[in-house]
Amino acid sequence: MAAKFPQKAMAYFLLAPTILICLLFLYYPTGRTVSLTFYKVAFFGLKKIYVGSDNFKELFTSADYLQSVLVSFIFTGASIVLSMTISLVLAILLNQKVRGIGIYVIAIIWPYTLSFAVAGTIWSYLFNPAVGMINYLLESLFRIKPDWISIGPLALIMIIVTTTWKSLGYNVIFFLAALQHIPRELLEAANVDGANDLQRFWKIILPLLTPTIFFLLVMNSIHCFFTSYGMISIMTEGGPAGATNIMVYKLVHDGFNMFKTGYASAQSLILFVIVVAFTLIQFRVAGRRVHYGGA
């Protein structure tokens, strides 16, 4: 429903601040980044030489970059699948009218308020190979003491677990809200028709949750691709040997630590394209499978 604004000038005036901010902090930097992809820059711009598409050629033939892309997708995929599955189960459990359920809800949700860096610090201590809680338990139960920071796949598991834990709160809130919005009449009618719990879940609850699932897929992807930077920085610094070197971490390391501004700009552009493509695909799939309008 479009509202009609009485004076056009007034409308533009009110929009101006937002447009200005977008221009200054979004469009201009994006434009500069795109132009920088064609240069090799030293010392943040104290010196610049034009190199055409060399940065892109280097990226596409770089084994390190390929590893970075692969790691990003594996990390994001695993974290999202684990996190959303566990969150859905938790949300269903939390959706019961049990006394004191509120306490459990808060307990499960509050880790979301921690930043990725804090979550990373906490789990760094837990995963510490020598004195961490996890290895203490593993050693007393199974007599093994995995070296979480020295072995690639283990480090990847470490960050997946941390991210899953941190995302639980976020996903549970949305799932819980969605579950509570499912009209009772539908579930009761299903009961009357003789549906069991599993059928109720697959045929009624899940389809009605699809808008939420879609939304959470998009948000979780953004968190895993971008916001998880703090955690990587604290826990593994992209190591060992690039096993947790997600694209955004590699980009920041190359651009800001190694002064390879042009190279990092190219990575930034590719990351942007990938995420846009990802989001478009998700919207496409959503169009066909998401059921809006449950009531």
Place this chain on the structure above:
Amino acid sequence: MWRRLLVVSLMVGLLVLTALATSQAAVKIVFWHAMGGWRIPVIERMCADFNLEYPEFEVVPSWKGSYDETFVASIAAARAGKAPHILHVTQPITREAIDSGIFAVAEDLIDRFGMEVKWEDYIDAVLDTYRVGGRLYCFPWNSSSAILYYNKTLFEKAGVSLSRKPTFEDIIEVGNKIVDGGYATYAITWPILYWWVQQWMAEQGQNVVDNENGRAGRPTKAYLTSDASIQAYEWWKQLYDEGLWVNPGRSAWGEALRIFTSHESAMFISTTAHVTAVQKSSAEGGWELETTFLPIPEGTERCGGTVGGGTLWVTKDHPDEQLKAATKFVVWMSDTAQTIRWHQLTGYYPIKKTAVEILEREGWFEEKPSYRTAIDQLLETKSIPATQSALFGAFRAVEDLMEIAFEEIMGGKPVEEALAKANDKANKAIAEYRRVIGEPIERK
């Protein structure tokens, strides 16, 4: 109503006077350093002492993170025209610092402001490291080298001992006895860091890059696949495979220190700048500390290690009176008195010959022999390009490669393959730096 007006105007008048008075204030100098943790208050006290002695100057120290983070921050600040006056730079970044064009040359500053500096009093190895093309670009301050610390009490219990100049094989032998006997979980630890590789190459007289380690001209290739380098990595890998060496993490100084002081590991390779901290821990824990030179392969002629730590650089684009103040402070920081104080509080060695003499006379080294080890190691160092440290712009990229190479080796890659890959990338990084930077940036 008039009374109120009178009171208000008096207050305003006072404020204006105060403002005028403080505008005669000291020349403010911003000093960014990379000494974190318990050293932050040490530096603050030293700066406060300088400010007291020279009230016309006010040095404001600020900890900016690691050496790399501090350097990156200063370049960003310089781009915005807000560079700090004094920057703390570590040796590997020397070439980049010169090329960036934002720093003044130390020697020039000394001449320009007519300051008195007795260069002959500085320990030669320290000056050799920082002289580029015969010119000294920066002011030596916190110099260190790598030494081995071990728990003497634990060694005595295990019935083992280590000579003052141990070999790789010694470490393996002693390590096995300790771990097999259950005296400690691990034999030795150190953070995964390029610095040790650089030391082991230097000890064997091996340059990191060509063109006399970058000192005769910009280098064209790296020597990570040299015999010296391969030997070092093979020994390291052996220690890891046999469960003698434990990984605290990359650049994880704190974790490595913890592993040693909590007796999980019997030995620990670290910087001499940790002596004070470790000594304190040994006093509190009631165990005896002993230090030795860095271990090297058996049968190698010991060339000595490189001078690590950092130096102080003064940035160019400031008015003369600020440059003078900055130079004054930097010279003061390496005055004999300050050098001795800094050494005793941290373990970085006193970089002046007079300072060493005074400390000897006072019996400091007899009381605390661990403080002496790095100095002895330094004074016995041969003055060759390998021990003067490599000088090239892509050093930080090669640092990364040296560290990642070992992570790959831990993951199962054979040493020669990992080093060949690292060397390849190092050569590319060197070529790229040359392509982009070429010659130092000219800034008026």
